[in-house]
Each structure stands twice: as C-alpha cells, then as structure tokens.
Amino acid sequence: MSGKGAPELTVTGDTDLRVAVVAAQWHQTVMDGLLSGALRALKELGVPEPAVVRVPGSFELPFAAESLAKSGYDAVVALGVVIRGGTPHFDYVCQGVTQGLTQVSVGHAIPVGFGVLTCDTEEQAVDRAGLPGSTEDKGHEAATAAVAAATTLRAVPRPRRG
Template identity: 75%
Template sequence: MSGKGAPELSVKNCQDLRVAVIAAQWHEKVMDGLVDGALRALHDLGIDEPTLLRVPGSWELPVAAKVLAGRGYHAIVALGVVIRGGTPHFDYVCQGVTQGLTRVAVDTGVPVGFGVLTCDDDEQALDRAGLEGSNEDKGHEAVTAAVATAVLLRSVSEPWH
C-alpha cells in the first residue's frame, strides 16, 4: 500500500494562509471524496475560507495552479484522477500534469499539494479517495503537505529579529 511510511505532520500557525483547492470534474465519486478530504483538512487546520475551483479534467490543473500562484495564494492543492486505459493517453496525461504542477511550484515558490491519483483501475482510485471504506485520504494528505510546506517556507523567509 502506498500510504505506508507517510509522516505524521503537525502544522501550526497557518490559519491566516490563503489556500486554493483546484479539483478536476472527471470521476465524480472519486473527486467528491478527494474534495471532501481536502476541505476537512483545511477546516482542521483552521483555514475556513479556502478558494475551491473546479476545472474540466486533470490536464487543466497546472494552468489553473499557475494563475492562482500569481494571485497571492500561499499554497495550492491540485486534485484529480487519471485511470489507466488501453492507450498511451494515461502516460501522457500523468506526465504532463505531474511536470506542469512541479513547474508551477518550482517556478513560483508556491507549494502545490499533489492530490492527483494515477491508478490502474477504479478500485485503486476509490481506495485512495477518502471515502467510507477507503484505506487512504489523498485529498487530506495533499492539503496537509502543501500547508506544512507553506508554513516552513514562511518561517525561513522571515527576517532575523
């Protein structure tokens, strides 16, 4: 199971952060679970007014993240799901989305939580979507990672007193 070995992150002093969640619309049940997990994580962290945007599919996540990174957000969370099919389409979409989101984070310095499921089948996606009976909650994990990174970056960018 891919969730083994995940760190227990304790995130504090983040209530003032501006966080955006961008979610694809494909695979409604999986996406509902990912979005619910992300919003629950933000609420748990005391971030009660995140921005939530829905894009058509995972392919559109990087461009939306890039625009939001330039508009004063401290962290962005990208949620999507790509299910392997019988063509190379899966490989191209997964690679493009991953490279695009990585580029946004590195080029802008804004942490991007990676909550894009890349699964062989629907069962794997449902098991990671944070739904009742799921073994993992990748929406929640993506928020926690992005916000923890934003807090870390803020701590190293503040001047010495």
C-alpha cells in the same frame, strides 16, 4: 504498497494562509471524496475560506494552479484522478500534469499539494479517495502537506538586505 511510510505531518505556526483548491471533474465519486477530504483538512488546520476552482479534467490542473499562484495564493492543492486505459494517453496525462504542477510550485515558490491519483483501476482510486470504506484519504493528505510546507517556509527567517 501505497500509504506505507507516510510522515506524520505537524502544522505549526500561523495558518492564516490564502489557500486555493483546484479539482478536476472527471470521475465524480472519487473527486467528491478527494475534495471533501481536502476541505476537511483545511478546516481542521484553521485555514479561512479556501477558494475552490473546478476544471474539466486533470490535464487542466496546471493551468488553473498557475493562474491561482499568480493571484497571490500562499498554497494550492491540486486534486485529480487519471485511470489507466489501453492507450498511452495515461502516461502523457500523468507526465504532463506532474511536470506542470511542479513548474507552478517551483516557478512561484509556493507549495502545490499533489492530490492527483494515478491508478490502474477505478477500485484503486476509490480506495484512496477518502470515501467510506477507503483505506486512504489523499485529498486530506495533499491539503495537509501544502499547508505544512507553507507554514514551514513562513517560519524561516529571511536574510536582511544590505
């Protein structure tokens, strides 16, 4: 079952981070909930004025995240939703988005909060979107995870160069 086993994240240290949120526009109700949850989390964590970029769909998230990472953001939160249909399109989009966002994170050595819902039904997406009556708030979770990872990495002592 989704939501079971999630860690209780604690953000410690400096939260004076430059954070950007990139959010798809498909499935507006679900996306409104995800974006609201992410922005609420960032405010609770003391992150000053995150940038918000909207893209047409989830497939465009890696491109936008790449551009934001190149611009010097300390973390990016990617929000989207892909709902299974009757064709393999779901599999291609989910795989491309996941690999693309992973590539951005590893290639730029910054956390990318993965707030992309991959659901069988719209009802499952609504239940995870942080809306009234939802059981989960994946936008909030993705933003918290990105900030927690960024602050953790900032606290790691850097080795001195020769």
